[in-house]
Amino acid sequence: MNVVILAAGQGKRMRSDLPKVLHRLGGRPLLGHVLETARELGAGKICVVYGHGGESVREALDAPDLIWVKQELQLGTGHAVLQTLTFLDDGAPTLVLYGDVPLIGAATLSRLAEVAGNGLAVLTEFLEDPTGYGRIVRDDDGRVRRIVEHRDASDDERAIDEINTGFMAAPTAALKRWLPALGNNNAQGEYYLTDIVRLAIGEDMAVATTQPDAGWEVLGVNSKVQLAELERIHQRNNALLLMESGVTLADPERIDVRGELDCGRDVSIDVNCVFEGRVVLGNGVEVGAHCVLRNAVIGAGTRIAPFSHIEEAEAGRDCRIGPFARLRPGTRLADEVHIGNFVEVKNSTVADKSKANHLAYVGDATVGKNVNVGAGTITCNYDGANKHRTVIEDDVFIGSDTQLVAPVTVGRGATLGAGTTLTQDAPPEKLTLTRVKQLTVPGWKRPIKKK
Numbered sequence: 001m002n003v004v005i006l007a008a009g010q011g012k013r014m015r016s017d018l019p020k021v022l023h024r025l026g027g028r029p030l031l032g033h034v035l036e037t038a039r040e041l042g043a044g045k046i047c048v049v050y051g052h053g054g055e056s057v058r059e060a061l062d063a064p065d066l067i068w069v070k071q072e073l074q075l076g077t078g079h080a081v082l083q084t085l086t087f088l089d090d091g092a093p094t095l096v097l098y099g100d101v102p103l104i105g106a107a108t109l110s111r112l113a114e115v116a117g118n119g120l121a122v123l124t125e126f127l128e129d130p131t132g133y134g135r136i137v138r139d140d141d142g143r144v145r146r147i148v149e150h151r152d153a154s155d156d157e158r159a160i161d162e163i164n165t166g167f168m169a170a171p172t173a174a175l176k177r178w179l180p181a182l183g184n185n186n187a188q189g190e191y192y193l194t195d196i197v198r199l200a201i202g203e204d205m206a207v208a209t210t211q212p213d214a215g216w217e218v219l220g221v222n223s224k225v226q227l228a229e230l231e232r233i234h235q236r237n238n239a240l241l242l243m244e245s246g247v248t249l250a251d252p253e254r255i256d257v258r259g260e261l262d263c264g265r266d267v268s269i270d271v272n273c274v275f276e277g278r279v280v281l282g283n284g285v286e287v288g289a290h291c292v293l294r295n296a297v298i299g300a301g302t303r304i305a306p307f308s309h310i311e312e313a314e315a316g317r318d319c320r321i322g323p324f325a326r327l328r329p330g331t332r333l334a335d336e337v338h339i340g341n342f343v344e345v346k347n348s349t350v351a352d353k354s355k356a357n358h359l360a361y362v363g364d365a366t367v368g369k370n371v372n373v374g375a376g377t378i379t380c381n382y383d384g385a386n387k388h389r390t391v392i393e394d395d396v397f398i399g400s401d402t403q404l405v406a407p408v409t410v411g412r413g414a415t416l417g418a419g420t421t422l423t424q425d426a427p428p429e430k431l432t433l434t435r436v437k438q439l440t441v442p443g444w445k446r447p448i449k450k451k
Contacts, residue, residue: 001113002088002172003043006080007031007099008051008071013223019057021099023227026234027258027276030221031061033102039065040106044092047084048099076190077166082179094172096193101220103230103237104167108212116169119206120197122147123167125218126211133163134194136209144207147194151187164194165218174200242269250289264300288322296327299335313345316352334369351394363387364406368394374418376401393428 011020021031031048038046050057051071058068069083081096088094095113097104108123115121122144124136134149135157147164148157178199182191200207212218216233220226239252242261248268249255255269258276264283274292281287282300291304294311298304302315305322312329315321320338327339330347337350340357348365356362356373364381366389367373377398379390388406392398396410399418410416410426417433426432 001041001043001092001169002094003038003041003046003097004081004084004088004094005031005034005038005046005048005097005099006077007034007057008049008054008074008080009100010052010074011100011222014221014227015224019052019054020221022057022060023221024258025102025221025227025231026238026256029060030102031057031099034097034099034104035061035063035066037104037106037109038097041095041109043095045087045089047087049080049083076184076188077193078179078182078191078195081175081193082182082191085176085179088172088175090173090176092172093169094175096166096168096170098166098220100222101166101218103219103234104217105213108210108217109167111210112167113169115208115210117206117208118171119208120171120174120200121169121208121210122197123165123218124162124209124211125165125215126161127163128161130158130161130163135160136162136164138162144197144209145201146198149186149188149192149194165212166193167218168193168196170196170200174203174205270306282317291322305341365390365392365404367392368396368412370394371396371398373398374400374402378403380405399433 007021009020014020014023022029025033045067046065047067047069049069049071051074054070067087071080071083093113093116095109112121112123132150134147135153136144137146137148137157139145178196181199182195184191186192197207219230221230235256238257239249239255242263243249243252245263246265247263250270254271256274258274260278261275262280264281266284267281269287270289272290273287277295279293280297282298284301285298286303288304288306290307292309296310297314299315299317301318303320308322308325310327313327313331315333316335318336319333322341324341325339326344328346331345332349334350334352336353338355338357339345342358343356343360346363348362348367350367351369353369354367354371358375360373361378362373363379364387365379371392380403381387381390390404390406391409393410393412395413397415399416399420401419402416403421405423408422408425411428413429414426415431416422416426417431419435420433
């Protein structure tokens, strides 16, 4: 099928310089959600009608499978679809979607296309308060006769509770007849796409209707309040899917998935955790409260204690991370590694069973197996202009408050005494330390504060 996505609106009620369709829901632009659904449908052609902030919209989401059509003047939905006609395949039906209605489901849209057949289909919904929506006007036999916008409706028509959601499926060849014939004699002075219903009926074409699987699928975003409401719906849906797949959530109302979260069996997630990009959690992983994971892969059996941040990093099996640990981009932990409280690791590999349990910085380093990194240890990897690498071989013991001034290598089995500042390679199997002789100064008195 052809898919036309209307994304040219300015979104004044958002009160933002950012185009409305680029505001984020679940970590992704609103329009990005709609594009994903269109691709899920297997659309042959996807036309995006853009206008306000157009170039930034195109730059943010451009892809080889998209046809971008600029609507210079926003003269209504019918005028917007009219701009795409030269790009559409006459032999396939056209589905009209909206860039600010991000939660529409592929199953609902497939059914809409199915009920259309060779005719026209409209997705409708029943609302207790239909104020502001176009109404579906039917005859005594229940057949759709027209769609009337709220501003143009009579009192009797405004009492109708069946509304037009805006989603339509139509024969493309018919659209090419109908759209140039639309008028703008209405309260808005716009060319309404809904007027094609009247034209279809005039050709004795059937107009079918169907409803969405869930009412929230057709909710649009016109303000920051509505954006927040849809965010909660989206996150609740994510939480339900996770729990149905076997994930234990301490509170399904307090989780944010801003991308893709792939979980194995018996994963448990505490409250207020945020997952961004693509995150993979292996079997039996436990994530403590208030953690943030972005583009991370966590091996089976690993436990992440509260308030830990992991970004562009990997951890192997049965690791212990946190609390208050930070794994920065380029970090690769092997199995059974311990990264404790207030430890930061950046662009480093740490081999099996090595530990840095507290108050350390390991940056641009290669750490071997069974290494113990004492509290207060740092790799001095930056000379003010360039980064340098530290190599710590297997079975090394590093005493507390040690600085390793890169580039430097600590040999296998070496021990570094507490307080060492290492500027040259430490030989294997030896104790290396750099300390001044301890002195006790006779007669020294602590200074007294002057009055």
